[in-house]
Amino acid sequence: MNPVVKFILLALPYFFMVAGVTIYTRVNPKLGGIPFFYWYQLVWIFIASALTSTVYFIESSEKKRKVTR
Amino acid sequence: MFTDLDLALFFAIIIIVLFAGYMAYFWRKPVDMDAKGEWSLGGRRFGTVVMWFLLGGDLYTAYTLIAVPGAAATAGIGGGAFAMFAIAYGVMIYPIVYVTMPKLWNVSKRRGYITAADFVKDRFSSRFLAMLIALTGVLAELPYIALQITGIKYVLAALALPITVSLIIAFLLVAGFTFVSGLRGPALTAIIKDAIIWVAVIVIIIYIPIKLGGFGAIFGKAATISPHLLNISPVIDVGYTTLALGSALALFLYPHAITGTLGAKDSKTIRRNASLLPLYNVLLMFVAIIGIMAVVYFNAYPKVSSEALPLLVLHIFPASFTAFAFAAVVVGSIVPASIMALASANLLTRNVYLEYINPNASDRAQTNLSRVLVIVVIIGALAFSLVPAASGEIVYLQTIGGAFIMQTLPAVYLALFTRKLNKYPVAAGWLVGLTTTIVMLAELDFTSSLYKDFHFVYIGVFALLLNLIVVGIGMAIMKGMNKMKDEGIIDNSEFEDIE
Numbered sequence: 037m038n039p040v041v042k043f044i045l046l047a048l049p050y051f052f053m054v055a056g057v058t059i060y061t062r063v064n065p066k067l068g069g070i071p072f073f074y075w076y077q078l079v080w081i082f083i084a085s086a087l088t089s090t091v092y093f094i095e096s097s098e099k100k101r102k103v104t105r
Numbered sequence: 106m107f108t109d110l111d112l113a114l115f116f117a118i119i120i121i122v123l124f125a126g127y128m129a130y131f132w133r134k135p136v137d138m139d140a141k142g143e144w145s146l147g148g149r150r151f152g153t154v155v156m157w158f159l160l161g162g163d164l165y166t167a168y169t170l171i172a173v174p175g176a177a178a179t180a181g182i183g184g185g186a187f188a189m190f191a192i193a194y195g196v197m198i199y200p201i202v203y204v205t206m207p208k209l210w211n212v213s214k215r216r217g218y219i220t221a222a223d224f225v226k227d228r229f230s231s232r233f234l235a236m237l238i239a240l241t242g243v244l245a246e247l248p249y250i251a252l253q254i255t256g257i258k259y260v261l262a263a264l265a266l267p268i269t270v271s272l273i274i275a276f277l278l279v280a281g282f283t284f285v286s287g288l289r290g291p292a293l294t295a296i297i298k299d300a301i302i303w304v305a306v307i308v309i310i311i312y313i314p315i316k317l318g319g320f321g322a323i324f325g326k327a328a329t330i331s332p333h334l335l336n337i338s339p340v341i342d343v344g345y346t347t348l349a350l351g352s353a354l355a356l357f358l359y360p361h362a363i364t365g366t367l368g369a370k371d372s373k374t375i376r377r378n379a380s381l382l383p384l385y386n387v388l389l390m391f392v393a394i395i396g397i398m399a400v401v402y403f404n405a406y407p408k409v410s411s412e413a414l415p416l417l418v419l420h421i422f423p424a425s426f427t428a429f430a431f432a433a434v435v436v437g438s439i440v441p442a443s444i445m446a447l448a449s450a451n452l453l454t455r456n457v458y459l460e461y462i463n464p465n466a467s468d469r470a471q472t473n474l475s476r477v478l479v480i481v482v483i484i485g486a487l488a489f490s491l492v493p494a495a496s497g498e499i500v501y502l503q504t505i506g507g508a509f510i511m512q513t514l515p516a517v518y519l520a521l522f523t524r525k526l527n528k529y530p531v532a533a534g535w536l537v538g539l540t541t542t543i544v545m546l547a548e549l550d551f552t553s554s555l556y557k558d559f560h561f562v563y564i565g566v567f568a569l570l571l572n573l574i575v576v577g578i579g580m581a582i583m584k585g586m587n588k589m590k591d592e593g594i595i596d597n598s599e600f601e602d603i604e
Binding site for chain 2: 050061077085089
């Protein structure tokens with residue numbers, strides 16, 4: 037897969053956790069009573085997992101194609 | 106209140122789990138009796154599921170169950186919501202693992218490495234640099250082991266045992282288990298331990314929020330106690346992000362994490378786990394919030410923050426479940442402490458003793474030496490369980506270890522991507538990084554790892570930055586002198602996947 041795309045997908049969590057700290061250090065809007073600060077990071081657990089999985093699936097399907105060819 | 110019967114139940118569970126793990130060795134006895142190689146990597150046959158439990162289980166130690174809720178139940182800007190740095194940390198671990206660990210696995214499989222120092226030795230053609238990396242690994246494990254021992258101490262203290270007695274029992278449990286099981290059982294005990302912890306954690310994080318009227322009620326009440334329970338103060342933004350990022354960079358440089366990862370069946374297993382393991386953090390987050398719930402339930406910060414989770418469980422659940430949950434925490438601390446001590450002893454035996462003192466030592470002599478070293482390491486860890494951080498926010502013990510191990514990042518992670526790195530700039534960077542870390546920690550009297558005079562920056566990250574600058578300058582000088590060349594004996598193609 038394109039190394040730039042791979043880099044961006046894997047680097048996004050760092051950008052949103054570190055550089056994005058001012059985005060999420062707030063209490064509102066709450067979700068089910070949970071402050072934004074908390075649920076933003078909870079959501080990122082899933083996004084980060086999805087991003088890494090995406091890279092994994094693309095890379096492993098590319099490898100399979102190479103093998104069958 | 107806890108009766109003698111509950112106490113008996115508590116110790117019975119601990120002993121049964123540890124004994125079962127020990128017996129499991131005989132059940133899956135390796136064909137090759139070289140117990141050392143067998144133990145250390147389990148013959149490199151762990152598949153996705155076992156790896157998921159083994160590596161994920163590393164997240165469920167005294168760190169998660171005692172230290173993080175304890176941090177959440179601490180007053181001030183460094184407590185409350187600040188404890189959530191552990192979640193940001195969890196989010197940032199795995200993309201790094203995804204790009205680094207498969208490479209390290211491939212080269213280790215090809216060349217039979219079992220430690221990061223083995224790799225460093227060949228990549229830089231320098232057994233001296235390898236020894237520095239090995240010793241840094243051991244140094245970094247000490248405060249992490251200390252955190253486990255301290256965690257056990259606080260659980261026992263919640264059972265109203267005197268604090269000194271608690272510390273002694275905690276030490277004996279860790280040392281005894283490691284010594285008896287030797288270099289054998291912990292990998293399998295880790296799976297049994299995880300099963301118990303999962304049950305305890307799931308019951309705790311479902312029942313307590315219900316009992317306290319749901320998250321709306323919990324955070325509503327928390328807001329009346331302190332704003333720090335809902336959100337971090339902007340003053341500590343830099344501390345929060347650097348601590349999370351630094352911890353993520355550090356985790357898979359720890360000797361025990363590398364040993365665990367190299368035990369995978371293939372590099373695909375590692376990639377798959379790097380994609381799935383983050384989901385473990387969902388539970389971690391709710392465990393962290395237990396600290397907030399403790400403050401809400403008692404309507405005050407606990408006197409000893411590290412007792413937040415044990416005390417809350419003790420007050421809310423019947424004594425028999427409490428005994429089970431406490432035993433889970435204790436087992437969940439003993440097993441990782443033991444794995445960490447064994448990884449350290451392996452490093453000392455393999456990359457120091459064999460390399461420098463007696464290259465012809467028999468397997469038997471090596472195993473015996475490791476046995477002794479394991480006890481030495483655990484005693485060394487005790488020293489860290491007496492530093493001020495151990496009686497305050499014990500989460501800082503782990504971050505002290507992280508600050509040490511992070512200084513090996515150029516030698517291990519960067520060296521995976523370029524063959525041009527030379528041993529001298531890397532060693533100089535290491536020296537500057539580690540010295541900076543130790544000086545700054547000493548300035549804080551080992552109470553914390555956030556440097557309050559400079560935006561509360563995490564000392565490890567600050568030192569790593571200096572470390573990288575020194576490496577960069579060193580390499581620039583070498584380039585200027587036309588001395589830059591391919592180093593070491595490992596060809597870059599050896600990082601490719603093994604088909």
